[in-house]
Amino acid sequence: MLLIHCPHCREHREEEEFSYGGEAHIVRPLEPEALSDEEWGDYLFFRTNSRGIHHEMWYHAVGCRRYFNATRNTVTYEILETYKTGTQPTITGASA
Amino acid sequence: MKKYSAFSLLKNALSYHENWQKVWRSPTPKKEYDVIVVGGGGHGLATAYYLAKVHGITNIAVIEKGYLGGGNTARNTTIIRSNYLWDEAAQLYDLSLKLWEGLSQELNYNVMFSQRGVLNLGHNLQDMRDIERRVNANRLNGIDGEVVSPQRIKEIAPLINISRDSRYPILGASWQPRGGTARHDAVAWGYARGADALGVDLIQQTEVTGIRRKDGAVVGVETSNGFIGARKVACVTAGNSGVVAAMAGLRLPVESRPLQALVSEPVKPCLDTVVMSNAVHGYISQSDKGDLVIGAGVDSYNGYGQRGSFHVVEHTIQAICELFPAFSRVRMNRQWGGVVDTCPDACPIISKTSVQGLYFNCGWGTGGFKATPGSGYVFADTVANDRPHPLAAAFNLDRFNSGALIDEHGAAGVAH
Ligand SMILES: Cc1cc2nc3c(=O)[nH]c(=O)nc-3n(C[C@H](O)[C@H](O)[C@H](O)COP(=O)(O)OP(=O)(O)OC[C@H]3O[C@@H](n4cnc5c(N)ncnc54)[C@H](O)[C@@H]3O)c2cc1C
Ligand SMILES: [Zn+2]
DSSP states (O other): EEEEETTTTTTTEGGGGEEEEESSOOOOOOGGGOOOHHHHHHEEEEEEEOOOEEEEEEEEEHHHHHEEEEEEEEETOOOEEEETSSOOOOOOOOTO | OOOOOOHHHHHHHHHHTOOOOOOOOOOHHHHHEEEEEEOOOOHHHHHHHHHHHHHHHOEEEEEEEETTTHHHHHHHHEEEEEOOOOSSHHHHHHHHHHHHHHHHHHHSSSSOOOOOEEEEEEHHHHHHHHHHHHHHHHHTTOOOEEOOHHHHHHHTTSSOOEEETHHHHHHOOEEETTEEEHHHHHHHHHHHHHHHHTTTTTSSSSOOOEEEETTTTTEEEEEEEEEEEEEEEEEOOOOOOOHHHHHHOOOOOOOEEEEEEEEEEEEEOOOOOOOTTTTTTTTEEEEEEEEEEEEEEESSSSSOSSSOOHHHHEEEEEEEEHOOGGGGGOOOEEEEEEEEEEEETTTOOOEOSSTTTTTEEEETTTTTGGHHHHHHHHHHHHHHHHOOOOOOOOOOTTTHHHHOOOOOOSSSSOOO
16 A cells, blocks of 8 residues: 655545556647657557656545656655656656 | 376386476576577466477577566466457467467476366446457357356356345356366476477576667677577566566557455365456456465556555455355465556557567566467467567557557456
8 A cells, every 4th residue: 555645735645545647747749640650659558667766647536636746666666756747856767 | 308197106206206307407508599588487488388399499598587487477366268359369369278278288297277167247237248249259259158147157156146135246247168277387387398398498597687789680688697699589578578678779558567366275165167357356266275366456556566555455355255255254365466567458469579580478467377378379480480470460569559459458357
């Protein structure tokens, strides 16, 4: 069971209150119709799936019902930070 | 390789079973191989076996970072069936099932394949519509299957609760009599022994740390024990496939998630089939040792830690107790997790890559044990001939760019 700090509610809550939103910082292409099949497929399906530091989205489903991001180690499962959507992580693969 | 038989058992009994030959050698790696298989799970070992047996390529090494069959092969709940919805998947899984049917003889190794049948339960109207559609699709593909009533389910598994008063009453099921279970370790060991006898080098405790390329083609792998050359590199690394792909500068449409299972204390025989439910989400069978083998759902987040969250296990146990109220009195013995490589369409990737001589077989996610023989068979053919085996063609990596996905979420068993 993960204990997750919601940056909106500013509280640690149990994992069951949240749902997972997948890899963070993937920007939706502004002009999808201008993309090649290659680029569109990459955007939709291909992921870094990193072993170690991973930036990911979480949704506080039964709390404030807002999305935010987390930096989590996918091997130890330790959550290193959570931060609001639209802001950047302070911990990255290079700095950890 | 000395053949196992009743006679060899007797003969070795006379020397107190102290003189059995080693099941495989532990060779030092050569400088170069025709093919290096990365990952010594069931799929990797089957690939090496069929490369040697069917294609006559014997200058092969299987490189495994831990011990043979210690990954998901050792951690799964061993359910085998082939009742998938779409033609492409059904044909691949049924090839596998046919190979299972002769595998103990083929390998001269008892893989304890037991065709005890598999029930996939339906709990609501939509479940039942999907089940009817899937069973009809299966029969068109020559795969055995039947839609069965709650009464028939009760005959097959007498301890099950078919009361209309339960929270999610059982309305029916699909029943595949040819499905069942097998001994997970034995499958890995049987293929390992067979491959070794054909000259394949099995290299354990050696991690692949890099994939060396020259002019867009593979030339070998860096390992924790130095560089080993190879003309072809076939990666079969399940949950770690993304990590291995990154070594060649590639990305995959795969996410690695924890999948958990647990077993109870051994109890007397009480369940002689496999029962799966997608809707309440649990699946269960009884091993020959007597323990109830229970599979949980996949954790929602990416994880390489071979463990998941407790509430996922708790949820599964709720489902099992709902289906089998008598099991609420059974104590659980052990619980563990594996790292499964989930694909967006719940189907595997068996494919060449943009790097010449580099192949991937991954994305089997929560359900690849059943496919071990067929996966190895078609992948060996793909690697040997540098073109997809006809049954592997649809499982190309390109499908994620062309859009020709094969959506097996409905038949995959575990929701993810
Ligand atoms: C809890 C659980 C229950 C499951 N239940 C079922 C089921 O009932 N039915 C079913 O059909 N399937 C089931 N599965 C899925 C099934 O276990 C897998 O799809 C299948 O076993 C994959 O086999 P594999 O040989 O590809 O992978 P693995 O057995 O995981 O083998 C991959 C190997 O690659 C090695 N490796 C990784 N990276 C490297 C590296 N860099 N260098 C060298 N070696 C490396 C690993 O150590 C590992 O041994 C379940 C899985 C789990 C976790
Ligand atoms: Zn919140």
